Amino acid sequence: MALRMTYQREPITLSDPMEIEEPKPVRGCETCQSAMEQWQRASQPGLAHDLTRAVDLAIEIRRHPHNWKLDHMGQRVPR
Ligand SMILES: [Zn+2]
Numbered sequence: 001m002a003l004r005m006t007y008q009r010e011p012i013t014l015s016d017p018m019e020i021e022e023p024k025p026v027r028g029c030e031t032c033q034s035a036m037e038q039w040q041r042a043s044q045p046g047l048a049h050d051l052t053r054a055v056d057l058a059i060e061i062r063r064h065p066h067n068w069k070l071d072h073m074g075q076r077v078p079r
Contacts (some may be wrong), residue, residue: 022061023035023039023058028076030078031064035057035064039079066078
């Protein structure tokens with residue numbers, strides 16, 4: 001005898017006001033890179049999930065100042 005599944009799955013709606021945009025770290029900047037790694041851990045489900053921290057990190061990445069200098073090859077490198 002087969003069981004009939006009559007349950008309906010409710011659509012998952014994300015209406016979290018804390019929802020955050022993925023930050024865009026500057027390539028070549030170690031500070032941005034490490035903040036980005038922490039952001040990924042904090043923004044994804046898991047033990048390190050912490051949305052408040054993720055928001056802080058996203059802001060940190062967005063506001064991180066960059067004083068680029070040119071190396072001898074004319075490439076932009078972070079100071
Ligand atoms: Zn940076």
